[in-house]
Amino acid sequence: MVADTWLEQLHDNGYRVTAARRAVVDTVHSSTHALTPIEVYDQARKKYRVLGLVTVYRTLEKLEELHLIQRVHQPQGCQAFISAGIGHQHLLLCKNCGDVAFFEGDDLDALTASIAKKTGYQIQEHWLQLFGLCGKCK
């Protein structure tokens, strides 16, 4: 499975590759939905029955630290994680089924320049997230 890259990254950063971590990594890596720790736990336990919820938290923490996953902020809550895109990407979430798509190529330079001028702020980062209905749900 393609999740091998994540395991390699863990290993290259001095973390051990264990059965518990493999189960968590497989689960999160293969999901197109943002998953909460409990959801990861439930799914990963199908692959590795003795997994503990604490280990899910600890593994997610490391994956986030390595920028392999990212936290997804939504009106209903902000505990879910999803595979991080490569490079500068943003999320597009289906309000019906929760499916997540990535997109890039947003050009906010003109906007940020104008806002910087108006507000006197020096702008460094932006969060942009779109919500709607996916092809199947609309």
Place this chain on the structure above:
Amino acid sequence: MVADTWLEQLHDNGYRVTAARRAVVDTVHSSTHALTPIEVYDQARKKYRVLGLVTVYRTLEKLEELHLIQRVHQPQGCQAFISAGIGHQHLLLCKNCGDVAFFEGDDLDALTASIAKKTGYQIQEHWLQLFGLCGKCK
């Protein structure tokens, strides 16, 4: 104080105007920083000593319901609230001092149209938030 509008709104929606609510409303209304429930509690207690933290939660809930305040999502957490802007506005946050500015006039129509085409999604809403340094901090 200008917070009277919020109190009127509470009253017009069938909620009673109490000393506890006045203290919470004054605090949140006059802040240019996003405040967590505990922070609201600490500040509001200077105005109304016997205030309970539960009442802060309950009042914030009502203010949010009436769209007078909004939750602010940040890397460090998503529990803080700030006065909601009027109409369609977005936030610009100072990463140093936490000061919040509002802006409007973003035009994402071209972007969303292009993303809709590429992804097959029907786009309904967007979240946009900028981070940087305010005039004083930069």
Place this chain on the structure above:
DNA sequence: TACTTATTGAAAATGATTTTCAATAGCGAA
């Protein structure tokens, strides 16, 4: 002023996340 009932704060309950700890297992060195 009197009455109805929304609101209050304290305390307990809940839910999510973190810490502690002794047993285990990954992995680099020999």
Place this chain on the structure above:
DNA sequence: TTCGCTATTGAAAATCATTTTCAATAAGTA
């Protein structure tokens, strides 16, 4: 391969944020 060090594990306890319960109080209308 085997060995030994130590990172990792899961259970249980602790912590932290938020919600619920409840009896006393006070807002607002008649």
